[in-house]
Amino acid sequence: MMRNWWKWICLLLLMYVIIVALVVPLVPGSESVNITSLHPGLQRVEITGYNTHFVQEEENLQCYVSIGKTLVKGQNLSVISETQAAFDLILPDTIPDKNVGFYANTDFDGTIYLSTAMRMEGFILEPNTPWKGDVITVKNEEQQFFGFPFQPNLFETIRNLMFHVPMWFTMFFLMTISFVMSIQAMNQKPEKDLKAAAAAEIGLWFCALGLITGSVWARFTWGAWWNKDPQLNGAMVVFIVYATYFILRKSVQDEIKRARLSAVFNIFAFILMILLLMVMPRMVDTSLHPGKSGNPAFSKYDLDSSLRMVFYPAVIAWGMLGYWMYRWQTKVNQYKNEENEG
Amino acid sequence: MRANFFALWCASVLSFITTTAQASSWEMKMYEHGKISVVYWVVAIVIIGLSLKITLLNLRLKKEKRNHHS
Numbered sequence A: 001m002m003r004n005w006w007k008w009i010c011l012l013l014l015m016y017v018i019i020v021a022l023v024v025p026l027v028p029g030s031e032s033v034n035i036t037s038l039h040p041g042l043q044r045v046e047i048t049g050y051n052t053h054f055v056q057e058e059e060n061l062q063c064y065v066s067i068g069k070t071l072v073k074g075q076n077l078s079v080i081s082e083t084q085a086a087f088d089l090i091l092p093d094t095i096p097d098k099n100v101g102f103y104a105n106t107d108f109d110g111t112i113y114l115s116t117a118m119r120m121e122g123f124i125l126e127p128n129t130p131w132k133g134d135v136i137t138v139k140n141e142e143q144q145f146f147g148f149p150f151q152p153n154l155f156e157t158i159r160n161l162m163f164h165v166p167m168w169f170t171m172f173f174l175m176t177i178s179f180v181m182s183i184q185a186m187n188q189k190p191e192k193d194l195k196a197a198a199a200a201e202i203g204l205w206f207c208a209l210g211l212i213t214g215s216v217w218a219r220f221t222w223g224a225w226w227n228k229d230p231q232l233n234g235a236m237v238v239f240i241v242y243a244t245y246f247i248l249r250k251s252v253q254d255e256i257k258r259a260r261l262s263a264v265f266n267i268f269a270f271i272l273m274i275l276l277l278m279v280m281p282r283m284v285d286t287s288l289h290p291g292k293s294g295n296p297a298f299s300k301y302d303l304d305s306s307l308r309m310v311f312y313p314a315v316i317a318w319g320m321l322g323y324w325m326y327r328w329q330t331k332v333n334q335y336k337n338e339e340n341e342g
Numbered sequence B: 001m002r003a004n005f006f007a008l009w010c011a012s013v014l015s016f017i018t019t020t021a022q023a024s025s026w027e028m029k030m031y032e033h034g035k036i037s038v039v040y041w042v043v044a045i046v047i048i049g050l051s052l053k054i055t056l057l058n059l060r061l062k063k064e065k066r067n068h069h070s
Helices: A005-023 A155-162 A164-186 A192-221 A230-251 A255-283 A308-341 B002-026 B036-069
Strands: A029-033 A041-050 A062-067 A070-073 A075-081 A084-091 A100-106 A110-115
Touching: A005 A155, A005 A308, A005 B036, A029 A100, A041 A062, A041 A100, A062 A084, A070 A084, A155 A164, A155 A192, A155 A308, A155 B036, A164 A192, A164 A255, A164 A308, A192 A230, A192 A255, A192 A308, A192 B036, A230 A255, A308 B036
Parallel strands: A029 A110
Antiparallel strands: A029 A041, A041 A084, A062 A070, A062 A100, A075 A084, A100 A110
């Protein structure tokens, strides 16, 4: 029991990650507005929130629009449902800026914000306009409950961070073990070759799961199962290269020769993996992945640390599971090797 | 050790099923947009994929042990 303490920690962490990642709700957010253009004068605007409590907080609800730095308060506010509210917007002919943002504020939900592209029809743009807009008194800008960040493009799929991303972290971890074992195998320790193969085999499995889960997520977030993203293509090349490693191993019968050849191939495969997955996507401008090609990383959305509370345990838990599976695979390889020798 | 793995497998699948079942009753309130189903797909792929590999490892280990002893 005490010998396997880390396995129990792994199990507990996995349970925590799976349950918390699926149960914690998203914080309220603003999803859309019903208009695509603004014009001077009176206009009725309907704002749609997500996980909001407009009916419950009807008394406190305020809706307003920002034109540049100027705020305009919505008039004749009416709540349609918990997630929908409508208000009248009265805009002057001359405005200081064309950047528009829509806000809704309640004590419970805090301030939710939507920045969306709008056609500005019939306005005179005057940066030094004396128009001051309305004075808004926001009581509470923060949400009253704990939840994962709301991102308009991701919605609930932000939870996939705890399942898809750790697959790649675990793959990197296992491929690093495999790389180190291969170097040792080159240094007159052919028995390490079995460990290198075991780590690469489990790592390849995590790579396959990362590819499949990424493809499912991409279909809903980016609109296609596969995109021309250097990280996606790089991951597929890495998968093929490591699959080739096992073909190479099967093609050589002599144990010493196989260990040497596989070790050399594995070292090159590892370097290629670093280049394709960590260097290349940062050098090009076409990556859709967060943190690549100037895209904001998840950490930028998550300064409240709610995702970190699950994401870091998830990385540790899946990594521990990967290591556990690697040890198991090593045993299988060792038994098989002894059998072949016998 | 295999008992631990089996426990992990059962617990993961069970927690997935129970949370999924719970979430379906929340959908009107919290998950109106269906994107939560993408998360369920991803969780299912990860759990089923790893369970499959663990099962294969278990079977291979049993076989190799049997061959080793005989």
